[in-house]
Amino acid sequence: MARLTEIRWHARGGQGAKTAATFLAEAAIEDGKYSQGFPDYGPERMGAPMRGFTRISDQPIRLHCAIENPDVVIVLDDTLLDSVNVCEGLPESGVLIINTKKEAAAIRSKLDWTGKKLFLVNASEIALEEMGRPIPNTPMLGALAKVSQTLSLEVLLKDIEKKFSKKFKKQIVEANLRAIKRAYEEVKPA
Amino acid sequence: MARKSVSMTKLALTGNEAVAEAFRQVNPDVAAVYPITPQTELMHKFSEYVYDGKVETELIAVESEHSAMSAAVGAAAGGVRAITATSANGLALMWEVLYIASGLRLPIVMAVVNRALSGPLNIHCDHSDAMGARDSGWIQIYSENSQEAYDNALQAFRIAEHSGVLLPTMITMDGFIISHTTEVLEILDDAAAREFVGEYKPMYTLLNPEQPVTMGPLDLQDYYFEHKRQQVEGMYNAPAVIEQVAQEYAALTGRKYGFIEAYRMEDAETAVVVMGSAAGTTKDVVDTLRERGIKVGMVKLRVFRPFPHEQLAEALSHLKSVAVLDRCISFGAQGGPVYMETRSAMYGKEIPIYSYIYGLGGRDLIPSLVESAYNDLFEGTPDPKMRYLGLRE
Numbered sequence: 154m155a156r157l158t159e160i161r162w163h164a165r166g167g168q169g170a171k172t173a174a175t176f177l178a179e180a181a182i183e184d185g186k187y188s189q190g191f192p193d194y195g196p197e198r199m200g201a202p203m204r205g206f207t208r209i210s211d212q213p214i215r216l217h218c219a220i221e222n223p224d225v226v227i228v229l230d231d232t233l234l235d236s237v238n239v240c241e242g243l244p245e246s247g248v249l250i251i252n253t254k255k256e257a258a259a260i261r262s263k264l265d266w267t268g269k270k271l272f273l274v275n276a277s278e279i280a281l282e283e284m285g286r287p288i289p290n291t292p293m294l295g296a297l298a299k300v301s302q303t304l305s306l307e308v309l310l311k312d313i314e315k316k317f318s319k320k321f322k323k324q325i326v327e328a329n330l331r332a333i334k335r336a337y338e339e340v341k342p343a
Numbered sequence: 344m345a346r347k348s349v350s351m352t353k354l355a356l357t358g359n360e361a362v363a364e365a366f367r368q369v370n371p372d373v374a375a376v377y378p379i380t381p382q383t384e385l386m387h388k389f390s391e392y393v394y395d396g397k398v399e400t401e402l403i404a405v406e407s408e409h410s411a412m413s414a415a416v417g418a419a420a421g422g423v424r425a426i427t428a429t430s431a432n433g434l435a436l437m438w439e440v441l442y443i444a445s446g447l448r449l450p451i452v453m454a455v456v457n458r459a460l461s462g463p464l465n466i467h468c469d470h471s472d473a474m475g476a477r478d479s480g481w482i483q484i485y486s487e488n489s490q491e492a493y494d495n496a497l498q499a500f501r502i503a504e505h506s507g508v509l510l511p512t513m514i515t516m517d518g519f520i521i522s523h524t525t526e527v528l529e530i531l532d533d534a535a536a537r538e539f540v541g542e543y544k545p546m547y548t549l550l551n552p553e554q555p556v557t558m559g560p561l562d563l564q565d566y567y568f569e570h571k572r573q574q575v576e577g578m579y580n581a582p583a584v585i586e587q588v589a590q591e592y593a594a595l596t597g598r599k600y601g602f603i604e605a606y607r608m609e610d611a612e613t614a615v616v617v618m619g620s621a622a623g624t625t626k627d628v629v630d631t632l633r634e635r636g637i638k639v640g641m642v643k644l645r646v647f648r649p650f651p652h653e654q655l656a657e658a659l660s661h662l663k664s665v666a667v668l669d670r671c672i673s674f675g676a677q678g679g680p681v682y683m684e685t686r687s688a689m690y691g692k693e694i695p696i697y698s699y700i701y702g703l704g705g706r707d708l709i710p711s712l713v714e715s716a717y718n719d720l721f722e723g724t725p726d727p728k729m730r731y732l733g734l735r736e
Binding site for chain 2: 175178179182183187188189190191192194214215216217218219221
């Protein structure tokens with residue numbers, strides 16, 4: 154990955170997009186890359202639409218602004234598709250990953266984007282089943298590992314284990330690892 | 344790059360965490376803390392170090408920023424190393440005490456996480472806060488990214504505490520854009536950082552009965568003027584110290600810092616002058632335009648006080664035109680504060696200089712906006728009046 158990879162996260166406040174955007178940056182840095190992770194701080198209300206950003210590169214990153222033309226867009230909440238143009242600036246060659254239980258046709262009809270690389274995964278259900286809470290951020294990292302070259306599953310799992318073990322009980326760490334692996338397996342092209 | 348002589352650790356940190364890390368390594372005697380977004384995380388992190396016993400700092404949780412600066416003044420007058428941090432309205436509330444800190448020649452180090460001033464209420468980045476303290480007698484050093492914020496924090500102590508300077512020093516970083524962005528940076532090992540900063544030996548302290556002094560007494564028509572003149576002397580002496588400290592830091596880390604950073608300026612025909620995180624974005628724009636054969640450069644100002652007018656004028660003297668980008672507005676003036684300083688530094692040179700205001704209240708500075716400023720310089724004569732980047736008229 155010689156060039157810069159830019160990832161934009163769309164979520165609602167409380168769904169963990171800031172944590173995921175930042176965590177991905179930390180994992181990339183751990184992997185020897187240059188990276189930035191930051192949220193787009195708005196009014197910071199629970200449930201309000203928000204964005205997170207991750208840049209990853211082999212070179213030092215000098216840009217300090219929001220991502221206008223992402224390579225990858227990750228949507229943590231499919232109700233955003235009714236109110237936010239999550240595909241803004243996403244080229245047709247880009248990757249779009251959406252957390253949803255809906256069918257591909259229902260999702261496609263809401264998108265102002267006809268790119269081929271659309272992937273769907275029910276990360277909320279995975280999170281609920283594995284972790285007992287519908288927080289889709291860590292499973293979406295698993296889906297990302299599957300559909301892009303951004304970060305390998307091995308690096309991701311290793312890093313999650315290392316970081317989360319400092320903060321959480323063993324069961325929570327293992328639940329996150331299971332959720333990531335499941336999303337990696339269950340994410341499907343649409 | 345100079346050869347690195349110490350081991351360094353790569354870490355993923357936000358700008359706030361990076362400066363908290365520098366403060367941990369310095370292990371100051373007193374930290375006066377009061378939270379304000381986006382600075383809160385910095386002192387939150389530092390207070391964890393205090394309570395975990397990783398520093399021996401006396402942490403004073405005060406009731407306002409006015410008290411934070413007052414506590415720092417009291418501690419520094421008592422002969423110890425004192426720090427604080429703030430943003431925006433917090434810095435505004437410190438205003439009268441800022442002048443007391445510099446007037447008493449107390450080398451307090453403060454991190455300012457730049458944020459817009461209310462009202463209307465806004466918590467995002469611009470430079471209005473630090474620019475409001477422009478004439479307060481503090482040294483001001485701006486950072487492009489987390490690495491620079493960390494590096495500037497360590498250097499600030501050496502500069503402020505130098506016997507020829509003895510001036511409080513603020514190091515700044517752009518609120519949220521740097522303070523809340525996780526990036527990779529290299530930090531020194533603790534021993535090397537502490538050795539570089541050194542032990543603080545105050546020249547004067549209120550608590551030394553062997554050498555009794557008075558600080559801040561009534562100072563009327565008789566001596567006040569002379570004392571202000573002495574502050575000017577401290578500022579005059581600062582550049583040589585800033586340079587010496589930067590050289591020592593480069594020898595240690597390989598990272599070189601000047602008063603300005605000239606980027607692709609050798610054969611540039613036009614350039615943008617900018618401070619803070621916008622410099623990184625501007626460098627990318629310079630590279631893009633250079634790939635198209637357009638000869639542009641950039642000058643980043645690192646030190647705003649004392650203002651490096653000679654270095655800046657020299658860097659810009661061969662250009663056809665210059666655009667100065669200010670993240671601050673000076674109502675009723677001909678341009679932003681950096682613009683006015685730049686024009687003053689360029690007095691007598693027949694080079695047109697244009698003022699651009701950008702990014703107020705956190706308005707994003709995307710590459711296309713910076714490019715439009717360069718385009719103005721090349722494609723005709725910009726309106727001599729103040730211009731705006733990314734503003735809806």
